[in-house]
Amino acid sequence: MALLDNDVRQQVVEFLKDLAGPVRLVMFTQEFECEYCAETRQLVEELGELSDLVSVEVYDFQADKEKAEELGIDKIPAIAVIGKEDYGVRFYGIPSGYEFTSLLHAIRTVAAGEPELSEEGKKFLSEIDRPVHIQVFVTPTCPYCPHAVTLAHQMAIASPHVRADMVEAMEFPHLAVKYQVMGVPRTVINETVHLEGAAPEPMVLDKVREALQGTEG
């Protein structure tokens, strides 16, 4: 059975019709597919049918270990959204429910390679010279979450040193425990700094600054 019904398919076609360039959805699963691995694969495959500019590649997390390492994929199901270059935009767990919106956003901005951020934000991010890893924990039923995920992904596009993951908390309970996730969205930056809720851009940028100060010296 199709995951995307006709209404949603139509909206996706409409949304993806003006993509600025090709986008690859590089998906990782494994032979004995994990919970939601099969659905995630099906979801990206159905998406790939809806735009000539969106291509889908499916890899096996075990058998294609080198590919996974190259893209920094450490858990599955995983989707890397890659455009002209790999901006570090990742989804871990199924981007369904409200997170489907985040996936579409990611495809559109990765295609353009141009983040939708303020001028100050873009300038600050372009000057970053050390790694920043943003993890946004979500649940698919959280209406506030796509805002936080999309913002993090924009930041990844703005800087080669920033990578940003959506992490679906229900599928990675050990990470939810590790990062003390008891509510979503929860954004964790470089393991140390965290932020609750869907915060506006300037507030997230302040947290990135804070995380970078923490790694200085």
Place this chain on the structure above:
Amino acid sequence: MEIKPLIAGFEPQERPEGGEGEKPAVYDVIVLGAGPAGLTAAIYTGRARLKTLVIAGPLPGGEPSNTDLVENYPGFPEGIAGMDLAQRFQSQAERFGAEVVFDEATAVDFSQQPFTVQTYSTTYKGRTVIIATGAEPRRLGVPGEDKFFGRGVSTCATCDGFFYKDKRVVVVGGGDSAIAEGLFLTKFASEVIVVHRRNQLRATKILQERAFANPKMRFVWDSVVEEILGDETVTGVRVRNVKTGETSVIETDGVFVYIGMVPKTELFVGQLELDKQGYVVADRHQRTNVPGVFVAGDVQDPNYRQIVIAAGTGAVAAMEAERFLDEYWQTPHEEAGPS
């Protein structure tokens, strides 16, 4: 659990005819908020062929997207998932040409025509504005709440319920939201303890019946939460019995707060007449004290807060905005429009 892929709260890449992605210099109608009130207004103004912009704000879909199941909106005899209903409102508004942007107003200027709405990313101008910014959950205002907000204290059961699988939670409040979301939490939690300041619930009878019949629900009457306890995580709440004055500690892993709402009107202070509680003051035609600025939904409704009423006031505001624009164009005035 099965979760349907949803599209919500982003801008369709539609380009107005004749312009390469250009926005109109001045919209006929700017709607602030994309809940039932704002989107219903946009359905009406879109069908009236008014150039309509909806600035979605922080919670596209509004309160319904925060609600597990909506059972009292007519036309859905089996009930409908809140997020599904919110999505349908938006699709319907977009179908009639409303442009919905995922942005948030940061300042407004209603002192001159056209009105100005500043957002995080840009500035919009509109000849009319319909305010439908809604209300947000009231906080308890007790020690420990800020510390644990988002990590043990929540106002969104649909978002965070999962984290309380086989755990014990406290729900504060006795109204519809408290009981409906409390019932939703019983899908995950081992026990849901409702702390309510009165000795009976205010919630709709059918919800009360379900709550009393649910073996996972327990009630602590005549009590208020005075403190949220814990070092790293929430471990309990201190409650005080308002009749006896006695305090006690209830052990819990999480606290869900549903003690009413506060209107989201900070942006309008000094520009619109607000009542003592901060709600926008409206007349029967959803007009504010500024001609051309209308209001709908929970932001002007301290009493009912129902989807069907929000939608109804949205329709009234839209029809009044249309009337205002008709009169506006019939009266000589200085055109500040497209430059």
